Amino acid sequence: MEGEKLGTILITNDDGIDAPGLRALVQSLVSSNLFNIQVCAPDSEKSAVSHSITWLQPIAVKQVNIAGTTAFAVSGTPADCASLGVSKALFPTVPDLVVSGINKGSNCGYHIVYSGTVAGAREAFFNDVPSISISYNWIKGKSTLNDFVLAAQVCLPIISAVLVETKNPSYPRKCFLNVDVPNDVANHKGYKLTKQGKSIIKMGWRQVTSETEGQKMSSDMTNTDAETPKHFDPSSISSEHLLFAREVRGSVIDDDDTDYRRLLEGYITVTPLAALSHAEVDCQAYFKNWLQSVPELSSSSSL
Template identity: 50%
Template sequence: MDDSAAAAAAPAPVLLVTNDDGIDAPGLRFLVDQLVAARRYRVLVCAPDSDKSGVSHCITWWNALCCKRVDISGATAFGVSGTPADCASLGISGKLFDGVVPDLVLSGINIGNNCGYHVIYSGTVAGAREAFLYGIPAIAMSYDWVAGQSSVNDLKVSVEVCMPLINTIVTEIKNGTYPQGSFLNVDVPTDAAHHKGYKITKQGKYMAARVSWEQTVYKKPAVESYQTANIDVDDEKDSELVTPAENDLLFKRVIVEKFSDEVEGEEDTDRKSLVDGYITVTPLGALSRMDPDAIPYLKACVSRLDTYQAGPTDRTC
């Protein structure tokens, strides 16, 4: 059998798509459409049945998950009553898709960037991280949505500009040359159609805003949608007015200060490169790294623990 015949006989790579905006979100639907249109992949979808933005790596432990088939042309799809990490875990388990395990997991495309410290909160990133924890290559993808400037069509463009990266990664996986030590976090700039190209970056310390709490008389939005993933959305307009029970208090998060895009001056960080117009590709791992300068300090603290057992003193570490 020649090389071309062997290639034709080889099974199509299997891609699993998940997200945190929910299975009806346009970012996910555009991504699935592009993958199906490529006519080179078997596409599976296992995504939350509703918006699960900002749930980080939360998992469902005690309760069973409800999985309902969803009609998405060209794909086998399920909406799941769980978190993005749940969906990735179930999707790669071989239990939902009759023994099929994906070659690559794609999480997104999310509305709103996931740069810097936002990686910690992101359900989109968690979906990719969960696959990585179990040895499956994964890519989280997000679009830097700006309220009043971005449109749903920008999500479609974001998918289009990410496809060359997806295709290349699949080829590397097929050839056995793709490294297993990290997963990728990709952010597409606001002006996706005029990006400056791909750029390998590192996670920075970016935060979009400083958040506090205030007492309220509103519940969560009466109608949830993918748009609730955007930090700029004022959800109080569509919220339900309620009277708390006696002695109960309602509090909601509020933005007390929006930070500017004057991000840290260090070069090659994810947010700085994104603001500069690049599609950022940030390799991430699952281990939390602390400041190495803290190690000798803490060792000294621990060495003095016996001193403090006699009772409280005014000494500090």
Template identity: 55%
Template structure:
């Protein structure tokens, strides 16, 4: 088999993220995969930081894709969100008909556990691939300011390599399940992790509040959600807002004290804090608590009683 044929036969891995194509987590992940010489590596990642945009997509204008030099990989920086990048990367339009075998989103600076999964652009990149039938992993490092270093991101890529190898082997053998994608969080002390642990999504969340400010500047890198108004078609009539003499500025602030957390032993954040590399299988459906359905079934039976307000 000549070199070109060997390259074509290698499994194809597409890398994206939400920290941007220049983020060290993405670059170390690419380096680790390229160094194995086992995979063909593609990169389609945001041109700028897209942290906290969740699963927002670009709808109203075209995206630009600019070729970027990353040794050992074919890479493009895209003027879109992580979900945009995953979607474009798996479409076959960007890489001349090539469809990846696996999509990996990360490695993110900061963990993505519990309710924070909802806000995460990193997880959204993997979820978007999963929605279109491409196996996917989201990877994050529980970065701690003042303690974590860039080298920890490199270590995180290295310790996650067995997971990537295993998933691609299972895919080759056609034994990998199709109903989930994986969210992987690496503990702060990467070098002394306690091993891998299968977990479930918990309810951990750092509450985000607001403070008034006089500075009109980006408030936080995380949790800047984007939205699409599908009803705003060209020529549609809207009531324009009326400017007033002054306006108020507010910035998002995170609480370091008020934290909601699920204390169950098998939840993602608890296991992560204990030093495990957590692997949380996720789906794309939002499930309510089991005991809520009977309540709402009964509530629906009496809905007609409220046709006239009696409040």
């Protein structure tokens, strides 16, 4: 650590190293002069890749210039970036905190499973490094790039407090934090501790005649401007192939005190997450009784 700085923060994301959310977060942290900032983020958009990792081949890493930081663009996934960033293979020390974001789109409810942003924080958690994932509830036609700046500013107290609190032996090490910032961030209602809900955008498929008819999906699985995904290779498609594109068919929103419900009410939601999602208690009870009967069912079916 340098001087009075609180510690070293590693920044990653899934929207790519040039994404406005990451740049706004980095600028806010650098401007505060409270932290040493490292960046290890995907070299292109990796939205909705969940916790996928690169396994069968090396990843390429290139140093880039982001003022006030030591930064690298990586060909891998957000989980790759977080893993590499805390490994001491790229940077000489392990960071005190990993922050993944700021994502363009909320990451609440069941969508957390899809999120590359949350995966970046989860991967740090796997490596025993405290972490936070941050997302902004971007709404097309209403949000502006300056909202990322405001989102970074309202999250700065959380980031600072976590860095201080991690030095306390009682700080819980069995979870990491997922933070979602409401669309009207300038008029937010404050911080709200929530739990992961079951909200989800219901998806369907439609057959299309060309790759340009598909729509790019943002990290929160909502439609953004129609465009061909960067990883899509039209030359790989022949006349023998059928093309199908995802489309939104509706949504399900929790009614109780959960992350997405409170986010829509205007709160900055703070949700502790763990690596594992445990089944509901009634499921455990059902399958406990069911499993005891399996040998009998198997014997009777063979007769």
